[in-house]
Amino acid sequence: MKFEEYNISPEVKKSLEDQGFKKPTDIQYKAIPNILNGEDVLAIAQTGTGKTAAFAIPILHKMTMLYRVKGVKAVVMVPTHELAIQITEVFHELGKYTQVKTLGVFGGVEQEPQIKKLKQGVDIVIATPGRLFDLVSQGYLVLSGIQILVLDEADLMLDLGFYKDIRDLLRFLPRYRQTLFFSATINEKIKKLAYSIVRNPIRIQISPKDPVSKNVTHSVMNVSMDDKRYFLERLVKENPDKKILVFVRTKVRAERVFQAMERVGIKSLTMHSGKEQQDRLQVMTDFKNGVFKLLIATDVSSRGVDIPNVEYVVNYDLPDVAENYVHRVGRTGRGTKRGIAISFCSEEEKPLLKDIEVFMDKKVDVSDIENAEYEAILATTEELNTNWKQLMRDAEFEASNRKKKKK
Numbered sequence: 001m002k003f004e005e006y007n008i009s010p011e012v013k014k015s016l017e018d019q020g021f022k023k024p025t026d027i028q029y030k031a032i033p034n035i036l037n038g039e040d041v042l043a044i045a046q047t048g049t050g051k052t053a054a055f056a057i058p059i060l061h062k063m064t065m066l067y068r069v070k071g072v073k074a075v076v077m078v079p080t081h082e083l084a085i086q087i088t089e090v091f092h093e094l095g096k097y098t099q100v101k102t103l104g105v106f107g108g109v110e111q112e113p114q115i116k117k118l119k120q121g122v123d124i125v126i127a128t129p130g131r132l133f134d135l136v137s138q139g140y141l142v143l144s145g146i147q148i149l150v151l152d153e154a155d156l157m158l159d160l161g162f163y164k165d166i167r168d169l170l171r172f173l174p175r176y177r178q179t180l181f182f183s184a185t186i187n188e189k190i191k192k193l194a195y196s197i198v199r200n201p202i203r204i205q206i207s208p209k210d211p212v213s214k215n216v217t218h219s220v221m222n223v224s225m226d227d228k229r230y231f232l233e234r235l236v237k238e239n240p241d242k243k244i245l246v247f248v249r250t251k252v253r254a255e256r257v258f259q260a261m262e263r264v265g266i267k268s269l270t271m272h273s274g275k276e277q278q279d280r281l282q283v284m285t286d287f288k289n290g291v292f293k294l295l296i297a298t299d300v301s302s303r304g305v306d307i308p309n310v311e312y313v314v315n316y317d318l319p320d321v322a323e324n325y326v327h328r329v330g331r332t333g334r335g336t337k338r339g340i341a342i343s344f345c346s347e348e349e350k351p352l353l354k355d356i357e358v359f360m361d362k363k364v365d366v367s368d369i370e371n372a373e374y375e376a377i378l379a380t381t382e383e384l385n386t387n388w389k390q391l392m393r394d395a396e397f398e399a400s401n402r403k404k405k406k407k
């Protein structure tokens, strides 16, 4: 069934057309009609499945009939600033032909401009729980008129310690409302939270067996720790037009890889928890817009954030937490696009690979490289060649100095 056949407002259909969204993804196919019907939904789905539009489309449609009613009528709670910004963008894009007003509220920035916008009238709020709680308790945001509540990436919200904020916020919400609960993973704690806030939900689970999207070809390459930078250099140089997202274990490693790339003439960006919020936003913008095509990041950016057209994900280091493998490779192959993920696995990381395979209940293909090819990669790196050329120059210089002295 195509979007044109859906019973949704023509303004939303028009923006879907602008986006090039013709057919619903799996989660959209299962969720949209139920949300339109007013059902509660409990969905286990990762990002990359099109889950944001799965709730944004029906919510915007409902709001096109309600925007004349004053006050905030829908709240989407998300774990991070980046996600709040991204989801607000999706609502703005899909709602651009409607009269519906969406506002993102999150911490780390001044609250005054957010309060000013709230006073001007807002229909949908996308918020991190902390800032939402602040605004509600100061009386700037009233939740008593909420008809729809969405919890997105609920598992990450719990991991980040938002359980109490969420529970406190629920007290301000009307009991009779529609609740949509989205989580990438499920465990006892998440189930407990979910069932305490939804009523007879429609349950939707997307690709439970293979958590890696079928749009992503992922494999592992045996590379020793010290040689990883040469393999990354080759990949970047062989794919100059492609967007490549590289994951490393720590912020120190991120800066080291950045320097190693700089030594061989490759420009890149880094993203990790050591960066200021403002820098992080700038980095994301530059990478999204393709100003820089190589981003070296720690796991801070492996969850939720949607960066268009990332062709390659490189696990420069394997993740310590097996689940993060799925989140990392999920940064590529988004929506209907295809993507490639490569993991550089050193001898000492083999146990981590095993954990990942156990988590996925699936082996990761090994991309075999012959000894000769491995040697060839080392032989062509600019860093070693530059060093080698420098050594030759130094030797020649010394030899000519010696000759001069003899004369």
Ligand code: AMP
Binding pocket: 020, 021, 022, 023, 024, 025, 028, 046, 047, 048, 049, 050, 051, 052, 053, 304, 306, 308, 334, 335, 336
């Ligand atoms: P999400 O899982 O919400 O982060 O969405 C992942 C990506 O899928 C985003 O880049 C969306 O633009 C894209 N997307 C969502 N719905 C569709 C659709 N029906 N057709 C094609 N792409 C889509």
